[in-house]
Amino acid sequence: MSNDRPGKVRMMQGNQACAEGAIAAGCRFFAGYPITPSSEIAENLSVMLPRLGGKFIQMEDEMAAMGAIIGAALTGQKSLTATSGPGFSLKQETKGYASMAEVPCVIVNVMRGGPSTGMPTLPAQMDVQQARWGAHGDRGVIALTAKSAQETYEQTIRAFNLAERYMTPVILLIDEITGHTTEKVIIPDASDIEIVHRKKPDKDPENYLPYRFTDDCIPTLAPFGTGYRYNVTGLCHNETGFPTNDSNEIQCLIERLTRKIEIYEDDIIRNNELMLEDAEIGVFAYGSVARTAQAAVRICREEGIKAGLLEPTVLWPFPTKAVLAMAQKVRAIVVPELNLGQMAREVSLASQCSVPVHKLGRVDGSPIPPQQLVEKIREVV
Amino acid sequence: MFDYLQYVRQENFPHIWCAGCGDGIVLKALIRTMDKLGLSQDETVMVSGIGCSSRTPGYVDINTLHTTHGRAIAFATGVKIANPDLNVIVVTGDGDATAIGGNHFIHAARRNIDLTVLLYNNYIYGMTGGQCSPTTPRGANASTAQHGNLEPAFNISGLAIAAGASFVARGDAYHVKKLETLIGKALQKKGFSLVEVVSPCPTAFGRRNKMASPVKMMEQLRDTVVSVEKWEKMTGEERKGRFRTGILRDIEKPEFTAEYAKLIEKMRPEE
Numbered sequence: 115m116s117n118d119r120p121g122k123v124r125m126m127q128g129n130q131a132c133a134e135g136a137i138a139a140g141c142r143f144f145a146g147y148p149i150t151p152s153s154e155i156a157e158n159l160s161v162m163l164p165r166l167g168g169k170f171i172q173m174e175d176e177m178a179a180m181g182a183i184i185g186a187a188l189t190g191q192k193s194l195t196a197t198s199g200p201g202f203s204l205k206q207e208t209k210g211y212a213s214m215a216e217v218p219c220v221i222v223n224v225m226r227g228g229p230s231t232g233m234p235t236l237p238a239q240m241d242v243q244q245a246r247w248g249a250h251g252d253r254g255v256i257a258l259t260a261k262s263a264q265e266t267y268e269q270t271i272r273a274f275n276l277a278e279r280y281m282t283p284v285i286l287l288i289d290e291i292t293g294h295t296t297e298k299v300i301i302p303d304a305s306d307i308e309i310v311h312r313k314k315p316d317k318d319p320e321n322y323l324p325y326r327f328t329d330d331c332i333p334t335l336a337p338f339g340t341g342y343r344y345n346v347t348g349l350c351h352n353e354t355g356f357p358t359n360d361s362n363e364i365q366c367l368i369e370r371l372t373r374k375i376e377i378y379e380d381d382i383i384r385n386n387e388l389m390l391e392d393a394e395i396g397v398f399a400y401g402s403v404a405r406t407a408q409a410a411v412r413i414c415r416e417e418g419i420k421a422g423l424l425e426p427t428v429l430w431p432f433p434t435k436a437v438l439a440m441a442q443k444v445r446a447i448v449v450p451e452l453n454l455g456q457m458a459r460e461v462s463l464a465s466q467c468s469v470p471v472h473k474l475g476r477v478d479g480s481p482i483p484p485q486q487l488v489e490k491i492r493e494v495v
Numbered sequence: 496m497f498d499y500l501q502y503v504r505q506e507n508f509p510h511i512w513c514a515g516c517g518d519g520i521v522l523k524a525l526i527r528t529m530d531k532l533g534l535s536q537d538e539t540v541m542v543s544g545i546g547c548s549s550r551t552p553g554y555v556d557i558n559t560l561h562t563t564h565g566r567a568i569a570f571a572t573g574v575k576i577a578n579p580d581l582n583v584i585v586v587t588g589d590g591d592a593t594a595i596g597g598n599h600f601i602h603a604a605r606r607n608i609d610l611t612v613l614l615y616n617n618y619i620y621g622m623t624g625g626q627c628s629p630t631t632p633r634g635a636n637a638s639t640a641q642h643g644n645l646e647p648a649f650n651i652s653g654l655a656i657a658a659g660a661s662f663v664a665r666g667d668a669y670h671v672k673k674l675e676t677l678i679g680k681a682l683q684k685k686g687f688s689l690v691e692v693v694s695p696c697p698t699a700f701g702r703r704n705k706m707a708s709p710v711k712m713m714e715q716l717r718d719t720v721v722s723v724e725k726w727e728k729m730t731g732e733e734r735k736g737r738f739r740t741g742i743l744r745d746i747e748k749p750e751f752t753a754e755y756a757k758l759i760e761k762m763r764p765e766e
């Protein structure tokens with residue numbers, strides 16, 4: 115977050131920054147259901163969208179909202195829904211449908227404490243594994259995160275770009291702290307924002323196959339109503355979009371759903387680092403906890419402890435290479451997170467047990483203060 | 496003879512429905528009605544959920560969206576709001592629309608959004624093997640009600656009327672000409688319109704309820720259906736064991752996407 119970037123400076127909540135980012139990305143359809151702590155996203159968009167000729171609808175439940183954004187996306191719109199833990203759980207089946215039918219859309223989850231109704235107004239990061247594995251069936255998943263209002267703005271735009279590029283639902287996981295903290299956001303000039311649009315068919319309707327196997331693994335779904343009449347289904351389908359029982363076709367489809375994210379991992383994954391080059395203790399932190407970690411790393415350095423931070427901005431696909439590289443340099447890794455080790459587990463896997471991975475999990479609804487992390491690092495040293 | 500080929504996806508035939516199933520009859524009635532109204536195949540979207548009836552879109556050469564169980568109306572709502580110029584038809588069943596998808600059904604009716612819902616009511620879950628649905632008559636047999644169904648049934652058309660639909664009609668798979676008229680009126684209505692089509696399922700419902708023969712199920716439809724006009728003149732005693740078909744509601748009220756268009760117009764910054 116540099117202060118010298120060009121743009122208009124505004125003060126806003128993370129949730130509002132999300133709404134602003136969606137509009138900047140070209141989102142013109144939102145469907146949602148009220149849920150704390152995400153409702154401000156819906157409220158803001160209910161004001162903004164009609165002014166731009168866009169559509170806002172409050173649906174009757176979370177599943178309906180997820181279904182509606184898929185329907186809208188199939189007409190060519192960039193569409194968004196926002197929710198929190200319980201709603202995210204309810205959306206899983208339909209989210210899986212979007213993965214299977216390869217419909218681009220964005221789902222924001224402003225995470226609160228669980229399980230169940232949990233802590234509606236308090237932050238947590240307990241949905242990070244659900245984002246990956248929540249829906250049944252194998253498929254690749256993209257999930258981003260953000261630690262500030264500024265990043266929420268930017269990551270919302272990126273979520274739309276990735277959804278459109280890879281024809282897949284993209285999840286943005288922020289937490290209650292980020293969603294509700296009002297802070298400075300620099301809104302760049304529209305011309306400085308990179309916007310991606312999904313592929314358009316390069317064949318006439320006669321020769322068009324929506325799910326054609328191509329080298330890039332990405333299907334081309336023409337918007338409904340443009341003369342390309344095809345079928346979309348959540349059943350295993352072949353290149354035509356119609357259901358199939360052919361074992362070859364099924365194998366190809368399901369492998370491709372994972373592969374199409376895997377082969378682009380290097381383009382999708384982005385990490386921030388802080389004093390990692392010479393670090394002896396690596397910290398892996400994401401979302402609002404990354405801010406704690408930044409502070410903690412600096413305090414450690416002042417105390418002479420060589421700590422460094424690896425901060426993923428993309429949680430899925432998991433930044434395996436970066437974690438392994440860190441593991442090969444440091445003596446130990448500390449993973450502070452607002453759950454009981456959901457990502458620490460991935461870090462252990464990625465580091466191939468080459469260094470000890472220490473969890474610091476906090477699940478009482480409070481953020482982790484820098485001092486708590488510093489103490490943990492001291493302990494590890 | 497009417498030429499169906501323009502409207503069907505021949506490559507997907509033979510269809511999956513059982514011999515004697517009503518679903519194919521409804522499909523043909525729909526196609527003939529689409530043709531009569533000159534509905535553009537490019538500008539018509541058919542959305543379905545899960546179940547035997549929900550396989551209909553696979554056979555029709557338009558934009559088709561086969562969704563998850565119960566959610567067809569939710570997906571269709573997104574399609575329609577995002578692009579109100581499209582004709583959006585939902586094909587669903589009694590289980591799909593009034594059990595797992597009941598919430599979407601009543602809220603789309605309340606919202607009065609311009610969808611045409613064709614709901615095939617066959618009193619049973621056919622595709623999953625004959626389990627009880629919300630419209631299985633009390634006392635009837637189902638694979639999950641082998642001692643007889645204890646629950647009362649939904650009146651689907653009544654539910655749609657109570658929820659606020661602007662057009663509600665009931666037809667059946669025996670009186671096909673009448674069904675076509677009702678589907679035509681529903682397609683032309685600007686607002687949430689429901690056509691409940693009572694349709695025989697000899698395989699999953701009939702076999703368990705002494706009507707294994709499709710002919711017998713058809714005869715039963717022939718003998719128990721009464722027009723709304725005639726129904727009015729019947730006594731309670733005469734109505735027993737029968738049901739009425741025809742237009743049950745047809746009113747004018749604000750339609751959601753039209754209201755939304757007005758909102759956008761109002762919000763437009765002045766030149």
Ligand code: SF4
Binds near residue numbers: 511513517617622696
């Ligand atoms: S199970 Fe019943 S509803 Fe399904 S195709 Fe067979 S007859 Fe038709």
